[in-house]
Amino acid sequence: MRWEALFADMEAQLEAARVAELAVDVAELTRAERATVRLGGRLRATRGSAVTFTLRGNETVTGTLVEVADEWVLVSEGIRRALVPIAAVTAVRGMAAGAAPESGGVVRRLGLAHALRAVARDRASVRVSTDGGELAGRIDAVGADHADLAAGVDGRRADGAVWTVPFGAIRVVRSG
Structure with a gap:
């Protein structure tokens, strides 16, 4: 026993x-x-959720994460949209704990230049927050690493001012 x-x-x-x-x-x-796990995977898992992005210069973007690409995210701030370069992000609040697998979608592979060209084609008035301050106007042209912004209301100004903004200086591009 x-x-x-x-x-x-x-x-x-x-x-x-x-x-x-x-x-x-x-x-x-x-x-x-x-x-x-990469940041993009966690961001894809967070799509459709409320998030707050803290950007360089302690600027924030708060809203619903609408789209995620390798170089940028699109956030809905109510009726406005905010295009945020991933390179400008210093912290994110509201992220999903898990990650979504890489999608084979075209949007994911579209760079910041592609997104800005779409905004330029729309001829929409935008506010571009940069490391040097905020500019308002219309995106006229987009190069490989910079965008030309026709300054002023609706992109028209008597002096024809055009600001050339390097992508690396852009914190966020907001509609209207």
Whole structure:
């Protein structure tokens, strides 16, 4: 009888050790998997949710995350839209804990230049927040690494002022 209890105790100890080892393995695999998660994956998982982006210069953009691409995100701020370059983001609040797999969609591969060209084609009035301040007008042309903004109301100004803004200086482009 004592031997049966001894063997049962040994079996329970081995099972407890196996469970503990499995828990360590799962934790290590979880850490390794988490290390491969990119910001874009977490942003894709957050699409449709309320988020706050803190940008360089302590500027914030708060709204619903509408679209996610490799170089930019689109946020709905009520009736306005905010195009935020990922390079301008310093922190995000409201992110999903998990990540969504990379989509094969075309939008994901569209760079900031593509997004700004779409805004230029729309001839919409925009406010461009840069590291040097805010500019208002209409995007006239978009190069590989910069955009030309016709300054003033509706992009028209008596002196014909055009600001050339490097992409690296853009914090956010807001509609209207």
